[in-house]
Amino acid sequence: MTSLRHSLQLQKGGVISIVGAGGKTALMFRLAQELAARGDRVLTTTTTKIRLPMRRQSPIVMVSDSAERLLRQAGVILKHSPHMTAGRRILHLHHKLKGFHPRTIDRIWQSGVFRWIIVEADGAAGKPLKAPAEHEPVIPDSTRWMIGIVGLTVVGKPLNAKWAFRPQLVSALTGLAPNAAISVSAIAKMCLDKNGLMKNAPERAMRFIFLNQAESQRCLAAGKQIARMLISPARAGLSGVLIGQTIYEPTVEEYHIII
Secondary structure (H helix, E strand, O other), X not given: OEOHHXXXXXXXXXXXXXXXXXXXXXXXXHHHHHHHOOOOOEEEEEOOEEEOOOOOOOOXXXXXXXXXXXXXXXXXXXXXXXXXXXXXXXXXXXXXXXOOOHHHHHHHHHOOOOOEEEEEOOOOOOOOEEOOOOOOOOOOOOEEEEEEEEEHHHOOOEOOOOOEEOHHHHHHHHOOOOOOEOOHHHHHHHHHOOOOOOOOOOOOOEEEEEEEOXXXXXHHHHHHHHHHHHHOOOOOOOOEEEEEOOOOOOOEEEEEEOO
16 A cells, blocks of 8 residues: 555656546546645646546636646646646536647646646546547657556446447457456456557656556455556566555555566
């Protein structure tokens, strides 16, 4: 049991992109709160769209159509709160925040205003598993940490649209037939395949898998099985594997660093 900061080897600052399915938004805000609690200046944002955060998730939500305007206002906001969320506009009908182009996030990072920028870089319609489409995920070049997330509640469930976002792409990646039970080995393959969770990862980015939703003993056991497949032998350039959940403390139940 350890902190997210320690298990993800977060040092000095940088851009963190979170992809996959099964708790990206919750993980983003848990991580932001942990970093901001140390006094670090943290921006949470997206290259797609996210639900408007509740106040307990983010004390400040800002809308700006340009990096320059955001940075001017952030200078004032950060005097009162080390953590803020920003996007390009609010989609009122869907109660969502539309994010920035990846190059805009690169410019914001280069300004030096924030020590950490955490980006939700993928959409999954609330499902615990997904495979990226051709245009996904949308990763800023400045990303130094990439976290691929899977919801462990999907293990043993049928491969269909109830449990997986774009189940046909999951089928193509894993070889599972439609409506077949989703196995731990299929999830491991999703994590390791070049077109799976780590797709589009910048070459220099550290790559972590977060096996989420380990609230029950069944899910925790499944997470440990998957972790063993991912770390022995070390493959696909992974830097580490975390098992945990985003509802209770501690967030990380078990972690493995791959040397």
